[in-house]
Amino acid sequence: MTxxxxxxxxxxxxxxxxxxxxxxxxxxxxVIDPADGSVLTDVADASTEEAVExxxxxxxxxxxxxxxxxxxxxxxxxxxxxxxTERADDVAHLMSLEMGKPVAEAKGEVAYGSEFFRWYSxxxxxxxxxxxxxxxxxxxxxxxxxxxxxxxxxxPWNFPLAMGTRKIGPxxxxxxxxxxxxxxxxxLTMLALAxxxxxxxxxxxxxxxxxxSSTGELSTALQxxxxxxxxxxxxxxxxxxxxxxxxxxQLQRLSMELGGNAPFLVFEDADLDAAVEGAMVAKMxxxxxACTSANRFLVHRSVAAEFxxxxxxxxxxxxxxxxxxDGVDVGPLIDEKALDGVTRLVQDAVDDxxxxxxxxxxxxxxxxxxxxxxxxxxxxxxxxxxxxIFGPVAPITTFETEAEAIExxxxxxxxxxxxxxxxxxxxxxxxxxxxxxxxVGVNTGLVSNPxxxxxxxxxxxxxxxxGFEGIEEYLETTYVALPAD
Numbered sequence: 454m455t456x457x458x459x460x461x462x463x464x465x466x467x468x469x470x471x472x473x474x475x476x477x478x479x480x481x482x483x484v485i486d487p488a489d490g491s492v493l494t495d496v497a498d499a500s501t502e503e504a505v506e507x508x509x510x511x512x513x514x515x516x517x518x519x520x521x522x523x524x525x526x527x528x529x530x531x532x533x534x535x536x537x538t539e540r541a542d543d544v545a546h547l548m549s550l551e552m553g554k555p556v557a558e559a560k561g562e563v564a565y566g567s568e569f570f571r572w573y574s575x576x577x578x579x580x581x582x583x584x585x586x587x588x589x590x591x592x593x594x595x596x597x598x599x600x601x602x603x604x605x606x607x608x609p610w611n612f613p614l615a616m617g618t619r620k621i622g623p624x625x626x627x628x629x630x631x632x633x634x635x636x637x638x639x640x641l642t643m644l645a646l647a648x649x650x651x652x653x654x655x656x657x658x659x660x661x662x663x664x665x666s667s668t669g670e671l672s673t674a675l676q677x678x679x680x681x682x683x684x685x686x687x688x689x690x691x692x693x694x695x696x697x698x699x700x701x702x703q704l705q706r707l708s709m710e711l712g713g714n715a716p717f718l719v720f721e722d723a724d725l726d727a728a729v730e731g732a733m734v735a736k737m738x739x740x741x742x743a744c745t746s747a748n749r750f751l752v753h754r755s756v757a758a759e760f761x762x763x764x765x766x767x768x769x770x771x772x773x774x775x776x777x778x779d780g781v782d783v784g785p786l787i788d789e790k791a792l793d794g795v796t797r798l799v800q801d802a803v804d805d806x807x808x809x810x811x812x813x814x815x816x817x818x819x820x821x822x823x824x825x826x827x828x829x830x831x832x833x834x835x836x837x838x839x840x841x842i843f844g845p846v847a848p849i850t851t852f853e854t855e856a857e858a859i860e861x862x863x864x865x866x867x868x869x870x871x872x873x874x875x876x877x878x879x880x881x882x883x884x885x886x887x888x889x890x891x892x893v894g895v896n897t898g899l900v901s902n903p904x905x906x907x908x909x910x911x912x913x914x915x916x917x918x919x920g921f922e923g924i925e926e927y928l929e930t931t932y933v934a935l936p937a938d
Contacts, residue, residue: 456543456546456547456550456777457493457494457547457550457641458543459540459543459544459546459547459645460547460641460644460645460648464644464645464647464648465494465495465496465497465641465644466496466497467497467499467503467507467662467663467664468644468647468651468660468661468662468663469503469506469507469510469661469663470506470507470509470510470513470514470657470658470661471510471651471656471657471658472657474497475497476497476498476499476500476503477500477502477503478498478500480497480498480500480666481495481496481497481498482495482496482497482498482637482640482664482665482666483495484496484551484638484639484640484641485638485788486550486551486553487552487553487784487785487786487787487788487820487821488553488774488775488776488784488785488819488820489775489819489820490819490820490821493550493551493641494641496640496641496644496664497664498664498665498666498667499663499664499665499667499671500665500667501667501670501671501674503663504632504634504663504665504671504674504675505674505675505678507632507661507662507663508603508605508632508661508675508678508680508681510630510657510658510661511603511604511630511631511632511658511659511661512603512630512680513658514630514656514657514658514659515600515602515603515629515630517656518600518628518629518630518656518658518659519599519600519628519629520628521628521656523577523578523580523626523628524577524578526577526625526626526628527573527574527575527576527577527578527626528574529574529625529650529653529654529655530570530571530573530574530577530622530625530626531570531571531574532653532654533567533570533649533650533653533655534567534568534570534571534574536649536652536653537563537566537567537570537646537649538563538564538567540649541560541563541564541567542560544559544563544614544642544645544646545559545560545562545563546559546777547641547642547645548562548563548613548614548639548641548642549776549777549784550641550776550777551613551638551639551640551641551642552610552611552613552638552639552642552776552784552787553740553776553784553785553786553787553821554739554740554776554784555776555781555782555783555784556776556777558738558739558776558784559776562612562614562615563614565615565901565903566612566614566615566617566618566619567614567618568903569615569618569619569621569622569623569903569919570618570622571903572622572903572904572919573622573623573625573626573923573924574622574626576623576626576921576923576924577625577626577627580598580626580627580924580928581598582595582596582597582598582930583595583596586937590937591936591937592934592935592936592937593934593935593936593937594932594933594934594935595932595933595934595935596930596931596932596933597930597931597933598928598929598930598931599628599928599929599930599931600627600628600629600927600928600929601627601629601682601683601706601926601927601928601929602629602630602680602681602682602683603629603630603631603632603680603681603682603683604620604624604629604630604631604632604681604682604683604684604685604927605631605632605634605672605675605676605681605683605684605685606620606621606624606631606632606633606634606684606685606686607634607668607672607684607685607686607687607688607696608620608633608634608635608636608643608687609636609687609688610636610638610639610787611739611742611743611744611787612739612743613635613636613639613640613641613642613643614642614643614646616687617633617635617642617643617646618646619903619907619918619919619923620633620685620687620708620918621633621646621650621660622923623918623923623924623926623927624927625655625659625660626924626927627924627927627928628927629683629927630658630659630660630661631659631660631661632661632662632663632675633647633660633661633662633663634662634663634664634665634668634671634672635662635664637664637665637666637668638787638788639787640664643662644662644664647660647662669695672684672695672696672699673699676696676699676700676702676703676705677699677702677703678703679703681703681705682705682706683705683706683707683708683926683927684696684700684705684706684707684708685707685708685709685710685916685918685926686707686708686709686710686711687710687711687744688710688711689711689712690711690712690866690867690912690913690914693709693711693914696709697709706926707915707916708908708914708915708916708917708918708926709914709915709916710744710869710907710908710909710913710914710916710918711744711867711869711909711912711913711914712744712841712867712869712912712913713744713745713746713748713841713867713869713870713909713913714748714749714839714840714841714865714866714867714869715735715745715746715747715748715749715867715869715870715871715872715890716747716748716749716750716751716861716862716865716871716872716888717731717732717735717736717747717749717750717751717871717872717874717898718751718752718858718862718871718872718873718874718875718884719750719751719752719753719756719760719874720753720855720858720873720874720875720877720880721753721755721756722875722876722877723753723756723874723875723876724874724876724896725756725759725760725763727874727896728760728874729760729763729764729767730898731872731874731894731896731897731898732747732750732764732847732898733764733767733768733898734897734898734899735747735872735894735898735899736768736845736847736898737768737771737782737783737825737845738899740783740784740785740786740844740845741842741843741844741845741846742786742787742791742843742844743843744841744869744870744913745869745870745892745900745901746842746843747847747872747898748838748841748842749838749848749850749862750764750847750848750849750850751850751851751852751858751861751862752849752850752851752852753851753852753853753858754851754852754853757829757849757851758829760849761810761827761829761849762810764810764827764847764849765810765811765827766811768811768812768825768826768827768845768847769810769811769812769825769827771783771825771845773816773822773824773825775820783822783825783845784822785820785821785822786821786822786823786843786844787821788821789821791821791843791844792815792821792822792823792844794843794844795823795842795843795844795845795846796814796815796823798836798837798840798842798844798846799813799814799826799828799837799846801835801836801837802828802831802832802835802836802837802848803828805831805832805834805835806830806831806832807828807829807830807831807832807835807837807848808828808829808830809826809827809828810827810828810829811824811825811826811827812824812825812826812827812845812846813826813828823844823845823846824845825845825846826845826846826847827846827847827849828846828847828848828849829849830849831848831849831850832850833850833861835848838850839865841867855880855883855884859884859887859888862888863887863888863889866911866912867909867911867912867913868889868890868891868909868910868911868912868913869890869891869892869908869909869913869914870890870891870892870893870894870900870909871888871890871892871893871894872893872894872897872898872900873885873888873893873894873895873896874896875895875896881895889910889911890909890910890913891906891907891908891909891910891913891917892907892908892909901919902919903919903920904919904920905919905920906918906919906920906921906922906923907919907920907923
C-alpha cells in the first residue's frame with residue numbers, strides 16, 4: 454500500500470462526527486501534483502453549513518471527552534504514534550505526491566510529526582493544579598485545570614502532517630474536541646491522519662476534518678459561534694490578522710504561528726564547515742518552503758566570499774526532480790503562484806546589483822521547479838531581504854560589526870526563528886538576549902523539536918506549540934476558594 458492507496462474513496466470526503474461523508478452539493482476539490490501539474494485525485498468541498506455541522510459534532514462530544522480519563526486520552530495518542538510509525542513509508546509517499554517534497558524528507562516529517570503524539574501522550578497525565586494555604590491564613594486556594602473546549606485548527610500545505618499533529622496532540626491530551634481545516638493544496642495527508650486516529654479508537658466527534666475551497670467563509674462562520682473557544686492557525690500573517698480580528702466578538706483563545714524572515718548570522722570566528730552545513734539545513738528544509746527557513750544570510754565581510762563560494766558548491770550540487778524518484782534532493786514548489794513569486798524576488802535582487810553564484814532561474818518543463826540558488830552582494834534593502842522567499846534561494850549580504858548584525862537581523866516585522874554561527878560564548882549570550890525572535894539556533898540549522906516551545910513574536914504571531922508550554926494553550930484555570938474550617 455503506497456501513496457494514494459493509503460486512502461480509500463470514502464476517506465477522501467468529510468469526516469464529521471465519526472462518519473465519512475460526501476459534501477451535500479457533490480462539489481469536489483482537485484488535488485494537483487506539483488511535479489507536473491496533473492490531477493492526483495479530488496476531495497469533498499464542504500459548504501459553510503457542513504463546517505457548522507462539524508462544530509456541532511465537536512460541541513456534542515466535548516463534555517464526555519473532557520471527562521475521559523487522562524490515561525485513556527494518552528493511550529489513544531500513543532497508539533496513533535505507533536501506527537503512524539508503522540505506516541511511515543506509506544504516509545510519506547502520499548505526502549510527497551501532494552506536496553512535492555522528496556520521499557526521504559517526507560519520512561523525516563512523519564517522524565517529527567508523530568513525535569508530538571508520543572510527547573503529548575505522556576503530558577496528558579501531567580496536567581497539574583495546585584493546593585496551598587492563603588498567605589494571610591484562614592482559607593485554602595485550589596486551582597483546577599480544564600480543557601478550553603471546541604477548537605478550530607487551520608493548517609498549511611507545507612508540512613501537512615506535522616502542523617496538524619502539533620495542534621491535535623495537545624488538544625487531545627487536554628481534553629478538547631476540534632474541527633480541522635487542512636490546506637486545499639494538501640488535504641490528503643490530514644485525511645489519512647484522521648483515518649489513523651479513527652482506527653486507534655478516538656471517539657466520534659473529537660476530531661472532525663472539513664476540506665473546503667472557502668476557508669474565509671468557514672472561519673467567519675465558526676468564529677461567530679459562541680461554542681468555538683479556541684483557534685490555532687499556521688499560515689500567513691495577513692490571514693492571521695483577519696482571524697485575530699474575527700475572534701474579538703467571542704473572545705476566543707488564539708495561537709498564531711505566522712510568517713517569518715529568519716536571519717542567518719555568520720561571524721568572522723565561525724566554523725565555516727559547520728556554518729555551510731547548517732545553512733543547507735536551515736535553507737533547504739522543505740525546498741525553503743518553511744516559516745523557519747533561513748531567509749537572509751548576514752555574513753561578516755571577512756568570510757563572505759568563502760562562505761558564498763562553499764554554499765554555492767553545495768546548493769549547485771543538489772538534484773532537482775520529482776519527490777518520489779530516487780536520488781532527488783529538491784522537489785517542486787507548491788504551485789505556479791509560488792514559482793512566480795520566487796522568480797520575481799530573484800530577478801529584483803539581480804536588478805538591484807546582486808550576483809548569481811549558482812541557479813537563478815527555473816529549469817523549465819512541466820511542474821513548479823526552481824533551481825537552488827545562491828546570490829551574493831545582495832543590497833540590504835532589496836525585496837528579497839524583506840519578504841519571505843519560501844523557495845530554495847539564499848541571498849547573502851555582508852556586515853562589519855556585531856552591533857550592525859543585530860540591528861539588521863532585527864530590522865523586520867517578523868520574529869520567528871533566527872540562526873547564529875560563532876565560537877564566542879559571550880557573543881552567543883549577547884545575541885540570544887538581543888535578537889527579537891522566539892527561537893535562536895546557535896551553531897545549528899535546525900530549531901524544531903517536539904519537546905521545545907515553537908513560536909514567535911511581533912508579526913510572526915503568539916502562542917507556543919510543542920514542549921511543556923504547548924498543552925497550556927488548551928487549558929483554562931479555575932480558582933476555588935475554600936474556608937480553612
